[in-house]
Amino acid sequence: MPRVPAYFDACLEAIDQGAAIDHVHLGHWDQPDAVGPSRARAGFARAQARLSEHCVDRLELRTGDRVLDVGCGFGGTVRAIRQSHPGIAVIGLNIDVRQLAVAHRGDGMPDKAAWVAADACRLPFRDSVFEKLLCVEAAFHFASRQIFFEEAYRVLSPGGVLVMSDIVLAKPPLPVATIAAFADRLEADYGPWPAIWTSLDATRADAERAGFALEVTDATANTWPSYHTIAPDDRAGLTGGVVLRELHRLGCLRYLHLRLERR
Numbered sequence: 001m002p003r004v005p006a007y008f009d010a011c012l013e014a015i016d017q018g019a020a021i022d023h024v025h026l027g028h029w030d031q032p033d034a035v036g037p038s039r040a041r042a043g044f045a046r047a048q049a050r051l052s053e054h055c056v057d058r059l060e061l062r063t064g065d066r067v068l069d070v071g072c073g074f075g076g077t078v079r080a081i082r083q084s085h086p087g088i089a090v091i092g093l094n095i096d097v098r099q100l101a102v103a104h105r106g107d108g109m110p111d112k113a114a115w116v117a118a119d120a121c122r123l124p125f126r127d128s129v130f131e132k133l134l135c136v137e138a139a140f141h142f143a144s145r146q147i148f149f150e151e152a153y154r155v156l157s158p159g160g161v162l163v164m165s166d167i168v169l170a171k172p173p174l175p176v177a178t179i180a181a182f183a184d185r186l187e188a189d190y191g192p193w194p195a196i197w198t199s200l201d202a203t204r205a206d207a208e209r210a211g212f213a214l215e216v217t218d219a220t221a222n223t224w225p226s227y228h229t230i231a232p233d234d235r236a237g238l239t240g241g242v243v244l245r246e247l248h249r250l251g252c253l254r255y256l257h258l259r260l261e262r263r
């Protein structure tokens, strides 16, 4: 069984102490240049919800769609879909039963079957049972994007759509020792991250090999104010947040919204 990202231990502890966490991903600001540090921090949860809304909008949900959210975290996006589209059946899937328990507690619904513990690379569903798949900022954790795409293709019905946001990192033009320190820190703080240095071309090749047509929107600039929350300064030394912030500054981090249509 793949490893659960260690940063969720801290999230679960915070929830135990009364915190409400809907989303565990970067935020999206429509006008990132107009946002200073304090507004960015105050608006972080709202910007996270905005990023999730962007992904849901791209799904173009229709009555009768069956939807699966892969790597659903604490279920914030699943709950949002249930509220905005009451007639649609949504399942949340996660490798971590503890997150699923929180998600199930928060949805106020009796149906436990809507929360499934499984690996994104081995989806426990028959072929062609979903019209829409969602995966918000989770695929970089999976053992292989290629295998995930093959699984997504299998469980989608013909014409079905997978919408995801994903972080793609290119190796920065820095000394070898710094690159190694960056990779180690990312793996320690935000791992598993099996293929740290990759590219959009590689993702496109994986998607097309699986049988999808891919559309890409680059939202990197819209996520920048997130670093005022996850890496506000360097006092804590080299953290995973600082590494992402520096890669963003160097133009080596791309935050992508992907829409994959099953041909």
Ligand SMILES: C[S@@+](CC[C@H](N)C(=O)[O-])C[C@H]1O[C@@H](n2cnc3c(N)ncnc32)[C@H](O)[C@@H]1O
Pocket: 002, 003, 004, 005, 008, 022, 023, 024, 025, 070, 071, 072, 073, 074, 075, 076, 077, 093, 094, 095, 096, 099, 118, 119, 120, 121, 135, 136, 137, 138, 141, 142, 143
């Ligand atoms: C960055 S969080 C995003 C969570 C959620 N999508 C959100 O937007 O709030 C990544 C999520 O992927 C889940 N995950 C990691 N590896 C997984 C795997 N192999 N299969 C299924 N879920 C996985 C994690 O447990 C976590 O919930």
